[in-house]
Amino acid sequence: MSLDLSIVVPLYNEEESLPELMSWIHKVCTEHQYAYEVIMVDDGSKDSSWEVVQELSRQYPALKGIKFQRNYGKSAALNEGFKASSGKVVITMDADLQDSPDEIPELVQMIRSDEYDLVSGWKKVRYDNAITKNLPSKLYNGVNRLVSGIQLHDMNCGLKAYRRKVVKSIEVYGEMHRFIPVIAKQAGFPRIGEKVVQHRPRKYGVSKFGWERFINGFLDLLSIQFISRFGKKPMHFFGFWGTAAFLVGFLITLYLIASKFFFEGSLINKPAFYIALTTMVLGTQFFLTGFIAELVSRSSSDRNQYLVEETLRLKHQPQTGENH
Template sequence: MDLSIVIPLLNEADSIPELQSWINRVMQTTDLSYEVIYIDDGSTDSSWSIISTLSRKREQNNSPNPIKGIKFQANYGKSQALHAGFKMTQGNVVITMDADLQDSPDEIPELYKMITVGNHDLVSGWKKKRYDSVISKNLPSKLFNWAARKTSGVQLNDFNCGLKAYKSAVVKNIDVHGEMHRYIPVLSKNAGFTDITEKEVIHQARKYGTTKFGYERFINGFLDLITIAFISKYGKRPMHLFGTLGVITFMIGFITAGYVGVSKLYRMATDLPYILVTDNPWFFIALTTMVLGTLFFIAGFLGELILRNGNQGDRYKIAEEI
């Protein structure tokens, strides 16, 4: 199969029929074999019913049925939805897009060409001209993207754009979890897929419903950025970080304790006035830093044990597939 289109969604019943018709029109202008995979992330409206109807309609017409679906038992988040969709894909090229009609299916042929002819590993959409609120979305997005570029080294203008294209090998070799969907380009780079570029894409104003993301996504995004920065450098060797911190901290405490002890012995030997060790604040500083150093060591050992023995299962439950 040439192409898989993965569409995570939450309560987008009004948009799905129009989106699928748009995709059909675009794909009719190509000779590509394709599938469309909808992942219903715990919708409470009729989204799943509409997806099921669209799939059955193709089957009843005895025509190739490219419409597939996954229904989650609850709302697990966009990253988990993408993870499930990526596992199901069969196409040589995978394109992700949102279901709210803000991503244009007209971009699909060119994105596909950039992967197959341009031989890029990943092409990320760049919504240069946006129709979102300047204060609530545009300015926070610019700050977020700047921080992501500086931290990750991946030079993209729009990390959070849902419209992206990948080689199949990319989506099969990355683990998208938590809220890491924002950082798929960084995950791809860490997995060895370094040919990452971007394409300026059309951004549509939302036609139906309201956004499913609030202000907390920016706070979560920056926290995830710190996480992925750590994982990128020390994810496979946590002891290198925590062990180094442990050695430095413990040595500071040990040297300070030595200073306190030698200072008291010197004063005793020279009949100078001295105070009890427990009355010296440097004693407690030394004790605290040595304890912290030991805790850093323990954290490093635990990280190594978890890394070697951890076995993560799926972080979501699927209620139904079509």
């Protein structure tokens, strides 16, 4: 039987919140008569979270569990949860009870309306510390909107809804879970919506994220933008800028040589000489980097993997009629 809904819950040291979360999800899904599954992915918890998941699975047949041998990160947990999901709509939510399962029906309806491929939650009113979390989050999301062109107020919100085809078409790795809307858009799913959702105060435990995630986030954003545009054609980036830098240095050198003949003077005593030399060396290195990257890209096993939406009569079919 095809499931209406898959709910993927990555977790790390959340033993106290899991029973309440599962009970809440079950209540909401039962009230709306969803054929559903919950996939809890234990990201190497050091407490008894996995034992709690095992116990809950005996109480709730819809609950499935995946346990990592060690902590790999939220992206890895989401990626494995996406692989295991089978629902027509996939919901992701955090395990700390700061995401409300009561939001699920509206998110499901937005996906079912066929207007969106992905709907991201927006915690418009937050209960986090204004200085250590809210302010950096606003700056982070502002840069995301500027660079990616996706107008979401809270791209990193854990509460999201996806059409099944989206999660089966993307790969989430490293710390790229922050940029799933960007990855989805680049995979050919541009219909991205937003819904204001309730943000609840943390009831148990402490936050697992620190300041370093904002620094890493900006670096990851640059990486994903570069890979999406030049991953299969790195020479277009490195070759262009390498050639441009070399030509600038070469033209400066020609100017210096000409000036020596016409105006006399030493070349090596002029700062422009060292600028030209440095620019030509950097340009050559950039060009060679692009050349090597192109060789690596051409040798990659996934160099010709593309997402195909639909095919029509690709297989040879013998014709029984005569041509007129």
